[in-house]
Amino acid sequence: MTDTPDAPGAQPHRCGYVAIVGRPNVGKSTLLNRLLGQKLSITSKRPQTTRHRILGVLTRPDAQLLFFDSPGYQTRSGGALNRVLNRTSQQVAQDADVVVLVCDAAGWTAADEQLAKMLPTDRPVLLAVNKVDAVADKARLLPLVQRATNVRTFDEVVPISARTGRQVELLVDLCAARLPEGERMFEEDELTDRGERFQAAELIREKMFRLLGDELPYASTVVIEQYEELPRLRRIHATVLVERDAQKAIVLGAGGERIKRIATEARQDLERLVGVKVYLEVFVKVRSGWADSEQSLRSYGYE
Structure with a gap:
């Protein structure tokens, strides 16, 4: 341009x-x-x-x-x-x-x-x-x-x-053809306004959706607690929030196998995305009623 x-x-x-x-x-x-x-x-x-x-x-x-x-x-x-x-x-x-x-x-x-x-x-x-x-x-x-x-x-x-x-x-x-006339708002190589932190949470959530299938608790979300960006490494600590202990057990799986697989597949996608090694830890916590309040939802980045 x-x-x-x-x-x-x-x-x-x-x-x-x-x-x-x-x-x-x-x-x-x-x-x-x-x-x-x-x-x-x-x-x-x-x-x-x-x-x-x-x-x-x-x-x-x-x-x-x-x-x-x-x-x-x-x-x-x-x-x-x-x-x-x-x-x-x-x-x-x-x-x-x-x-x-x-x-x-x-x-x-x-x-x-x-x-x-x-x-x-x-x-x-x-x-x-x-x-x-x-x-x-x-x-x-x-x-x-x-x-x-x-x-x-x-x-x-x-x-x-x-x-x-x-x-x-x-x-x-x-x-x-139907857009208004105007100059670019973003640089030519920019793809989105969302940063790596947001994309990390989304990729973890995607693996939950795909790997848990019908067992996935609808009222679940992912919160990035820590995101450290180093020249050749991303160090990420994430938490999956669910509403009940039974849902936590589903996400964890027997011996923690499910959450390990979720974390592994998300880490692999993240490494392809950011082009460096990723250290990813994913925990599961129960927070009753987090999805029942619009104020609570806003605090977790919704709307």
Whole structure:
């Protein structure tokens, strides 16, 4: 990027925020990772693996797109944690210049409809129909699109596969064209506004989601107690918070085997991320009711 005026006939540079929203497990985080060409958002098959606003920066010669990943919108709103995550999802959409609503090609649901009705009407909203690689008969997508467009008007409807990359570049082009004119907000080599400390907690949580499966306590989170950054080493002490002793036993596993595996796999991912050796200790503590209070949730970095 230069500070010189655009050459005659040149397209103006664009920069702005693009919100990626949708119900749980439609592939929002997989899409963000595909857009950036590397892993930034953690993924699993469990609902609401993403619990925070994650910013991913995609810099092109003609535009800088600031993608917001968001928690999956839940139609059930019981509990402080769900309320906070739903508000985060809605706020991301309100703060963006362009909104991408992601739905699953397997079908349009009541949850999709509810969220679609809540999205802003004063800015572009695109519908990305994800996982089309899993649909053999593409004619099956037509009723889905019809149901979706009966709910609201979309500026574009784009069938994509975040897993394979199918038509993802087209989605980027359509978003970029709708961003306001402006200079870059981030340097060309910057990927996110989140630091290593945040990413360490997220990677530990991802391993919990993947390794514990259906046994994972929903009301669990990861707190980084100590993060020491040395030239050739990261020394990290993390705590997994759960609400009951029985949940602690699940996370620890027999003889502590589960928490050891969680820590090992998270450490390996962290070493690939930061490019140096990582010393990681992960403890499990019981903190009853930590997810029942919005004030408590804010103290742990939510919303």
